[in-house]
Amino acid sequence: TQLLEQSPQFLSIQEGENLTVYCNSSSVFSSLQWYRQEPGEGPVLLVTVVTGGEVKKLKRLTFQFGDARKDSSLHITAAQPGDTGLYLCAGANAGGTSYGKLTFGQGTILTVHP
């Protein structure tokens, strides 16, 4: 069973602060996705990273895939209250018995106070 561990589980910060969320595994993934979920809604995809060492930026959000494709990080610069939500990482495999399965981390609940 492939597991993804996210840290921290909870993050409460003030508007304008920077933060980093980590997603770690002992398994190699062919791709890794980050989703954001707001209360009462389903997760929404933020980004997909595929290549080891890949860095993608989405406005104030920076995503990085580890060189060995076992870990990823999400960095938010100058957090805003609108960034509040549950952030989920999810790893996918393209072959073997895990084909078709997207394994989700437990999530990081981010609260940004005005």
Add this chain to the structure above:
Amino acid sequence: DAGVIQSPRHEVTEMGQEVTLRCKPISGHDYLFWYRQTMMRGLELLIYFNNNVPIDDSGMPEDRFSAKMPNASFSTLKIQPSEPRDSAVYFCASARTSFYTGELFFGEGSRLTVL
């Protein structure tokens, strides 16, 4: 275009009753997934279909759970009989072919409470 549509949004039932959750995936998507989300266990994959065929149901908790996809535009997840530990938010999601590099589109979820 309409997204993934789930019904009901909320369901409150008593232990032992049958529960049926419904999902309409996005037109043209080949994959359909059923997930369950709880605070304790996070988001768990229950079963997924490819072109209406169940591919992997190893996440289905037990025989009380069953899922069907009679056609490309409709799927159901049934729990019979329901138990309090089944209380959770159940999400349906769909994706195009080669979803693992693409996007999983989630519905808004069905919140189930079993008393």
